[in-house]
Amino acid sequence: MSNIKATIVSSELKKIPLLSSLSDDARDSFANKCRWVEYGPDKSVIERGMFDTNVYFIITGTLHVLNYSETGRVITYATLKDGDMFGELAAIDGLPRSAWVCSITPCQMATCPSPAFINLLSGNAEVSLALLKRMSSNIRLLDDRLKDLTLLGAEQRACTELLRMAKPDSEAPGGYVISPMLTHANFANLVGVSRETISRIFRKLREESLIVHNKRGLCIPNRKLLEQRAFL
Amino acid sequence: MSNIKATIVSSELKKIPLLSSLSDDARDSFANKCRWVEYGPDKSVIERGMFDTNVYFIITGTLHVLNYSETGRVITYATLKDGDMFGELAAIDGLPRSAWVCSITPCQMATCPSPAFINLLSGNAEVSLALLKRMSSNIRLLDDRLKDLTLLGAEQRACTELLRMAKPDSEAPGGYVISPMLTHANFANLVGVSRETISRIFRKLREESLIVHNKRGLCIPNRKLLEQRAFL
DNA sequence: ACAATAGTGTGATTTGTATCACATATTTCA
């Protein structure tokens, strides 16, 4: 890779929170170990069971982390966006990939081989700690979803997931939005129910004005009310 | 804490795989930051929502990591044993505890405050990396269980969990054992089904000789057969 | 050795959610 390209990669890597503690020099030299990769929409970046160990840093684009059953049903673990990373598990433990990662939108990413990543971690306690934090929050989320899945019904889980995804709405004071909203089918995979069930649940929530659909996505006018619904 | 006590703690900490890369000196000085704690059986060590951030290293004893629903139903995430650790999430990110940890048998543990643990990680890339590995395998397990829960039926999940828990049987060549076996109720919480359903599933598996109960616990004479059952 | 407690087995019934089978919208792009 040319130095010019590496310099470009390095400046793009500034957008990755995990690497924010690196000095310019350290980031430059790490960027030298990275490759620039681009994917179109609906492309598979990582496939379950493969033995590659590269780490990916998302500069722009959206991807889904998911798994299939033999019968073709899907479970979605997470939606990844600009600034996120993935592929760290295999890079750390060398085991085969545990899930698929597929691009939704076109994606630009920097990727580096496992040894370069391990080397980065060994030499930078701050990056190491940042990754530990990332993985902690990952585990907390997985714990929560596992709990929801065994202890809650479909409607409660759907509400909980809506609350997790909602961000304060800049255009409606006090309100929350999910924008852009996933398709029912995708949301269903995330919650672990059928598409039809999500459709029925949303109808009810809409009838009670707990959620509102518009062009911006899905709005939650009153978060408290939805929380009440999620907890009983 | 007296130096004598710290020395004892240090030698006990040798049993913790996570700390195995530490030199005697480094371990001694870390042991100085630790406190020795003991719990009887059925005691709560960590409670969901609490803001303490201590890390625990299990010298002897067994504990369960779990969560309750409002209705009293339980989900068990993991069983921890000698050499394991817990409490690292809160120590790393400072957030409230995400689950309960309860002693099953009497327990002896070393515990240290979050800053001492963070300090240990910052100064020891090897320990840091070992923890990253531990958390990676944790995430893989959670991913798997989440997948099983949404994509598989109760019987398949029960078989999968049996396979996960089984270890090669030293007394029966080629066979596997789970020893000691959990109660049906506990196993049910782990798999995310009712106790009665586990009872019925075990009856079927016993009728087909896929599992055998005896005083040592639960034996799996032919792992391959059980795997077949789990995958269809 | 006995009662008390904890764990297990099994039928009958109810429940939630998947599945099937369409109708109806909405978006995409030729």
Next chain:
DNA sequence: TGAAATATGTGATACAAATCACACTATTGT
């Protein structure tokens, strides 16, 4: 602009698993 492809809405039915209710069996302790 119209046709194809995607996404959504909704009833009817099927089914797996929870729940309820109780008998039975081990384990524990005094």
